[in-house]
Amino acid sequence: MAAPIYKVAIVGRANVGKSTLFNRLISEKKAIISDIAGTTRDRNYAVCHWRDLEFYLIDTGGMGEKSKDIINQQVSTQAIQAMAEADLILFVVDVRVGATTEDRILAKSVNRHKTPKILVINKVDNNRWRQNNDDFYRLGLENQALVSAANGVGTGDLLDQVVTALKKIKKKKSKKNGEENIRTIKVSVVGRPNVGKSSLINTILGEPRLIVSDQPHTTRDSQEIIITHNKNKIILVDTAGIRRCSKKSGDDFEKMAVEQSLENVWRSDITILVTDVSEPLTWQDKHIIDEVIQQHNGLIILANKWDLVKNKDTKEYTNYYREFFGFARWAPIVFTSTVKKLKIGELLDLLVLIYQEKHRVITDNALSKLLADTIRRHKPTKGAGTKHPYIYNLKQTRTNPPEFMIKINFKAILHESYLKFIENNMRYKFGFIGVPIKIRVAKSQNLQDK
Template identity: 30%
Template sequence: MARLPTVAIVGRPNVGKSTLFNRLVGKKLALVDDRPGVTRDRREGDAHLLGLDFRIVDTAGYEDHDAQSLPGRMRLQTEAAVASADVALFLVDARAGVVPLDEEIARWLRGSTTPIVLVANKAEGRAGEQGILESLALGFGDPVQLSAEHGEGVADLFEALLPHLERDETVEDEPEDDDPAAPLKLAIVGRPNAGKSTLVNRILGEDRMITGPEAGITRDSIAIDWEWQGRPVRLIDTAGMRKRAKVQDKLEKLSVADALHAVDFAEVVVLLLDATLGLESQDLRIADRVLEEGRALIIALNKWDVAQDPSSLFNGVKAALGEGLSQVKGVPLITVSAMTGRGIDQLLSAAFETREAWSRRVPTGELNRWFERAIEANPPPAPGGKRIKMRYVTQVKSRPPSFVIFGTRVDQLPASYERYLVNSMRRDLGFGAVPVRLTLRAPKNPFGG
């Protein structure tokens, strides 16, 4: 599959980079706020502009700081994005005019081999005229005058990008989601500072995500396309999720909502725990949310290389999971170290196996044979002396596996018997610990009215 050409958006903080990113991908994927420095990691998406398709990369605001500081590490990510792009959009704020930091960025970009397109954003109305004139001095020619918020000037942007993005290759259609060859959509979730971004970097073999001792560095959910042993993976790093009562800041609320949105679109979710802290109630709440959404779940114990009394810790976490996640028994528990790379192949192998079970569709004959055996081994109760007749079962969908059982008086079936059927399905039909949905339905009584 030929790759799409890549466009990076660069500029100082708060000039509208994420707003333009959202405009081009057609969705509100990047977090947007009035305060500067919201975006920290590179965020990528598929952009469409008047029939032109390309990969767009939103970057952190470029700031001149020490490379070891958080802003400095953010700047390194921006520089890497520009170096790997086919063309970069250099955004300036037409209303604010050119400031010293714009001039500093321009000096850096002039030394880059990547073609640069200057864009004067927030150019609607007459308030931006002076800033547009000032931007000519940056040395990149006439700016594209744009309003990312209102969508003005996109035709001019198309004309500026077209010479850099025209390709002879055709991009093949991606496989359907239920095709085993389709990319595995794998989200990494957990509390702040569990090591999610460090794990993603270790998996990719590069410093793709900004990491550090500060909690809550990641704000957006960042999706990265990658391959493991020749199999495509879409890896999603998410913001840390704290207890709801502790989340007061508007930006953190947006970050947590974005992480939950990423869970909704994942196939397999890895809940990363900090082995030095063990299992906490917030971890169980996150796991419960993942299972409620019908996603396949894997638990990974990170920082295993520095865990104390590992055998006792592993058994304790396993027992707590068995008690706290009673609705799904046997969720895979894997020990990893994002620092050393231990357990990563085992984790990815388990993720593919879990997706296979999550996507499984049971042949009708096999399903009905299981149904007969399950009822024969443990017949349904007869509340009030009236038998509950269970006639047949059908699978209505996969991902997650969902079944409907038809019969008479099934509305009186106790929850314990429903659990028996679901657990029997998991054990006998190869679903393991993935969520299984079961609905009971009685035929309509034609004389009921």
Template identity: 30%
Template sequence: MGERDAPAASGLPVVAILGRPNVGKSSLFNRLVGRRIAIVDDVPGVTRDRKEAPARIAGREVLLVDTAGLEEAAPDTLFGRMRASSEVALERADVALFVVDARSGLTAADRAFANWLRRARRPVILVANKAEGRAGAANAMEAYELGLGDPIAVSAEHGEGVATLMEAIAEHLPAPPDEAKEEDAEGAEKPLRIAILGRPNAGKSTLLNTLIGEERMITGPEPGLTRDAIASHFRDAEGPVRVVDTAGMRKRARIADRLEEMSVAASIAALREAEVVVLVLDATLGLEEQDLRIARLAEREGRALVIALNKWDAVEDRAAARARVGDALESSLAQLKGVEVVTMSAATGAGVEKLMPAVRRAHERWNRRIGTGALNRWFEQALARHAPPLVDGRRLKLRYVTMPKARPPTLVIFGTRAELLPFEYRRYLLNGFRAEFDMPGVPIRLQLRGTENPYAEKEE
């Protein structure tokens, strides 16, 4: 059997990465695989053959395929043969990732290949790469016009938005044969995916052992006993749960050896595959800067968050300790305003029964979709209470809001010059959305489209 037949032989779902040259396909391939396989360079056309590698995407094993850049060319030329190879990859794919460059903007080639992909009868996920920071995310909105659905803004180079992309890929993959049989036979549920993170010796492994009811993990007073990300399964009152205990994450400057560096990488990978992150704090030490870094990483990756304030039985002044944690969260983690804090002792089991209900509530909010009607009634009231500000002497006109996706909740606001909306007004809208729809502690994405809503005139 030839090398080109490998995808079919692997038995794994195939995810093909396509796009014109130099949009960052190989960088994205390396990021999703988790190691450097494809050569990356600023010179267009470095990738000429398809590269294939297994990858783990949101708990599923897939075969990832990196393709040559799509270019219009005669079939008998090198570029023509490269395009033909990419077309074969698409034919064999279960899911296609169409990558565009958010930094340089759309080109005629992007539009032509988007038209081709719309006829391909394959699930296509639109990926706007090189979308670093707020400016990049705003530029990514231009890709809406390709008609391939909502673009997912990522930075393959820096890892931003990759967790959201993995979730989107997982949603489009065919169900595993065993899982499909189980669901048909018993209506089996997919497990809720949790990752337990925190600094060394905060009590993560003790918490996992208490949750599953057995000594699954080695525990002790020595920090750093857990070296790898270990998955376990149990059931709570609402269904199956997959929980991953991770190595303690220290400040980067304190990571002493290659083994610890690999452990931290495994912890970050577990965070990206999780739906809810449980951040375990040592209540005797309080909320420190490294804890906040982990919480911000969870927010940046779009994960729901619950804080487990462990070793609560060893705290003497509990009111003061709770107030210190609350103040630190209010001042340093405003983007996750209202995150639930569960006080507990993993060692004695006191309070642990409150953790999973809090996790389930966070997951429900993170997974919730708000109807367009309710969303726009709130939006109109918010605009009436505080009108959008003047920018360069002209008032911004915001027309309409949609919620194209959850996991995490994502709002898209349409309006004239909407992309110029100041940060303070964006924060006003986000806080109002949290309060109106009961979304405390959930990361919320806000995207702005500076074009008029096509239905605005009809509505008026």
């Protein structure tokens, strides 16, 4: 299916229910919501389906008076960019508060755009509030919709208005260009706070798509950004920084953001673990990689901020990373700097390669030769028990991730170290760079297996 050709931006001041409306219209809890102003920061995209039309819905942070705070400035910039690229603007206000001075200032800004607009009067939870909307006519937006995003009242009628308005806009339909055959790779970008995750994606895009600052947890909602690289569709997911949360911590934002970050790891094909190479690695870095391996994701370890390192000895740092992440020696390490834009193209090529490795198929004949060579070099070692293991065969049982089954005689136990020896030989022979390999052991009493 071709990508949606329309975009609808949701804008308004803080705490009028924009993210709640966004989640309601896409029927998914994609945006983190709370009663605290400034919860949403980056603009958040999702595909919305209604009747026979698909369109992108864009959630934005609360706009307001000019602020000296760098993050608030970037939030407003993000919302302005969303309006600039939108085909339709939903200007959201709060019926319980009425048309505030801030609403009137923002309405003037919205009305400067020639783009069609709908005034969405939110939090209309009962008939009493339906009678209190006369004040909003002063904002100068003729098309209005009364809704309650929290319970869904009026949102169907709003979507009908949106579809009707979009169908009046003449736009060229996007060409499919064989999109059904384009490979889609979902990549989660994770790491501790302030290691440069959002900066990495901005560098890849060549534009300030995501808000960045020196403050921890600048990113809250996970953001999906789609790019194309060598005819591959890559979905980059920027996530909030993951760190160990204290049980006494009252930061609900952080807890929700970390949960969302881990959920994106679980849904990804490949994970990029971003680290700050100028600082020592931590237990939290190991914990993140452990989550990745449990989900059988592909993995790239990114040593960012290489420009801050004085003694640029890649061999020394590679050994340090390999020793620290001893259980993930198969993961490639990329030394980069988002400031200097080092090895960004190499990183994208590596994503495509790892995706291919996850789907690699090894023939039975090739595996039989590998097994014979492995046994000739080092005979199987037994684990617990007295019976010496005899290996009948080695076969691949699945891809994505690669999984293999090794069949041995019934009463024997194969030592774990020998399975690792087989895995290392497989990696040396066939590659599987950046991909976890699972080898299961099955026991057989069938003489035909010999």
